[in-house]
Amino acid sequence: MPWALSVPLLPEESLSSWLVRAALRQGCDPLSLTGAIWPTWRIWTRDIDREIPLVRMRPLVNASGISSAEFQKAGMRDDCEKVAGYSLLETRTWPWLLALGSRNRTRHGGQQICALCLAEDSAPYLRRHWRFAWHTGCRFHGVQLIDECPVCKAPIEPHRLSAEDQHLAQCSRCHENFRKAVCTSPLPEAFSFQVLADRVLQGDRAAFGNTSITLADWFSMASFLVGVMRRASRRPTSPLAGALLSLGIPVVNNRMPISGLAFELLPISERSALLTAVERLMSIGVEEAFRTFVAFNVKTSALFDPRKSPPVALLPMLSRLSHHPHGPHRRRVQPDHRPASERAVRASWARLKRRMKAEPTS
Ligand SMILES: [Zn+2]
Numbered sequence: 001m002p003w004a005l006s007v008p009l010l011p012e013e014s015l016s017s018w019l020v021r022a023a024l025r026q027g028c029d030p031l032s033l034t035g036a037i038w039p040t041w042r043i044w045t046r047d048i049d050r051e052i053p054l055v056r057m058r059p060l061v062n063a064s065g066i067s068s069a070e071f072q073k074a075g076m077r078d079d080c081e082k083v084a085g086y087s088l089l090e091t092r093t094w095p096w097l098l099a100l101g102s103r104n105r106t107r108h109g110g111q112q113i114c115a116l117c118l119a120e121d122s123a124p125y126l127r128r129h130w131r132f133a134w135h136t137g138c139r140f141h142g143v144q145l146i147d148e149c150p151v152c153k154a155p156i157e158p159h160r161l162s163a164e165d166q167h168l169a170q171c172s173r174c175h176e177n178f179r180k181a182v183c184t185s186p187l188p189e190a191f192s193f194q195v196l197a198d199r200v201l202q203g204d205r206a207a208f209g210n211t212s213i214t215l216a217d218w219f220s221m222a223s224f225l226v227g228v229m230r231r232a233s234r235r236p237t238s239p240l241a242g243a244l245l246s247l248g249i250p251v252v253n254n255r256m257p258i259s260g261l262a263f264e265l266l267p268i269s270e271r272s273a274l275l276t277a278v279e280r281l282m283s284i285g286v287e288e289a290f291r292t293f294v295a296f297n298v299k300t301s302a303l304f305d306p307r308k309s310p311p312v313a314l315l316p317m318l319s320r321l322s323h324h325p326h327g328p329h330r331r332r333v334q335p336d337h338r339p340a341s342e343r344a345v346r347a348s349w350a351r352l353k354r355r356m357k358a359e360p361t362s
């Protein structure tokens with residue numbers, strides 16, 4: 001049965017945003033609305049912004065009067081596959097798409113908002129691009145995005161709002177109005193990276209030194225560089241950190257992540273710190289950076305995990321570095337009662353804090 005009140009998809013609106021708005025507009029909870037459309041499919045335990053699978057589309061098209069082509073366009077799959085360069089499996093983390101870290105209906109994070117965009121909307125709604133992991137600022141307002149409630153620090157989970165809440169610009173736990181949030185400036189270099197990455201996503205190829213590489217190769221190189229920055233920040237006295245610091249790339253500071261979580265799971269502050277470092281390296285030039293690595297005697301093993309293959313575009317430069325820093329690997333025997341290092345303790349504390357953000361299942 002079609003809904004009494006039609007709810008069009010707004011420009012650049014994400015699928016979860018539209019589903020929540022559609023529910024509130026019909027005067028019901030998001031969970032009740034989706035339960036009525038798909039009685040046997042629990043959509044809020046998955047990342048519904050990615051896509052609505054074609055086999056699930058019919059009841060939604062019938063109820064909303066919106067075509068399946070429009071829903072497909074609002075999903076993230078097409079953009080994410082351009083970025084990844086291959087077809088993405090439903091069960092995996094998608095590169096450069098913020099992960100929700102869902103457990104049942106609770107989440108750890110993964111949704112960002114611009115408070116000023118929401119304040120200007122006549123019907124507040126979430127934009128697709130706020131889900132990209134390289135987005136840290138609003139391109140219209142020049143402010144930093146927010147990825148948690150400023151008051152209670154809960155992740156932004158509009159699907160947990162209820163019918164009485166009426167609009168989605170609020171915290172589902174403490175009902176803080178996000179439109180009143182105090183905005184800060186994004187880190188300028190992280191924001192420049194965002195502008196650059198957005199431009200790359202619009203085209204097919206991206207400039208790389210004197211040549212051009214495919215869009216997917218560009219994002220894979222950027223991921224590789226994020227990994228390099230994380231490795232350098234873990235070993236601030238290593239030749240790699242020394243080389244990067246000599247180039248003025250800020251790899252040693254307290255905003256760098258210590259948790260070891262995938263980039264797509266990191267909070268905005270840590271992603272901003274990493275992207276700042278990557279942007280600075282890219283603006284110096286990857287060639288120049290590798291010349292410095294050679295001068296500081298950085299080994300390939302310092303840059304990446306040898307079990308993973310590095311981006312093709314970087315192979316010629318990687319081949320200039322030397323391999324095998326310590327000779328053949330010997331197994332280190334570690335006593336069971338060895339005290340954990342301070343770093344290991346801080347990393348597990350950061351992971352625990354993230355888990356604690358999600359409430360017990362309701
Ligand atoms: Zn904005």
Ligand SMILES: [Zn+2]
Nearest residue numbers: 149152171174
């Ligand atoms: Zn809150």
